[in-house]
Ligand SMILES: [Ca+2]
């Protein structure tokens with residue numbers, strides 16, 4: 001197999017950008033509507049918290065504004081406290097979902113749920129997927145990171161990690177690139193692979209994965225690269241998302257299909 005620039009059977013030309021799925025834009029926090037003080041039940045203390053928030057100069061801002069939007073109108077006002085009192089003492093209707101079980105807000109509104117007690121509503125486990133890849137890149141002028149390097153760059157915000165592997169090496173014309181993302185305690189392993197691929201040719205791609213519901217803490221990130229050859233070192237890096245929510249790491253790539261043609 002030879003590198004793409006001299007491959008007689010190279011079929012692809014130009015750049016292919018494949019967007020696999022549209023991911024969520026923010027971490028979805030699970031909560032119970034109406035449980036403003038986050039103790040697992042709607043009681044008198046909850047409408048009292050709403051009234052304090054509304055009429056005491058914005059003090060006691062609820063950690064989960066969606067929980068205080070008891071009628072799910074998209075705003076927090078007196079009607080939410082009234083709704084709770086009506087439910088508690090006058091046999092009024094149940095609050096809209098999520099209630100009484102934990103869940104995410106089914107309504108798209110301007111309110112957010114920054115945090116909710118993990119004892120009441122345990123956080124969802126993280127999950128990840130490959131959301132896009134682009135390539136093949138034309139040798140030798142691939143633009144950006146040169147072909148004798150590969151890089152991992154990431155951005156973390158609101159529980160969502162976007163991680164891009166720049167210059168991932170694969171066959172020139174696989175049916176698809178895929179990535180399996182595995183979580184184990186404080187480790188994230190991203191196993192990259194290709195499906196199909198019949199060209200006598202390899203080239204470089206950029207692969208972007210998105211991981212949601214990821215807590216802001218330290219992780220060891222490992223990338224499984226099927227074309228990696230010694231002495232090139234595999235990516236195994238430690239990232240602390242609480243301390244450094246974005247970063248970039250690069251390693252030399254000297255073996256085919258990177259720097260040797
Ligand atoms: Ca409560």
Ligand SMILES: [Ca+2]
Nearest residue numbers: 069073075080
């Ligand atoms: Ca409301």
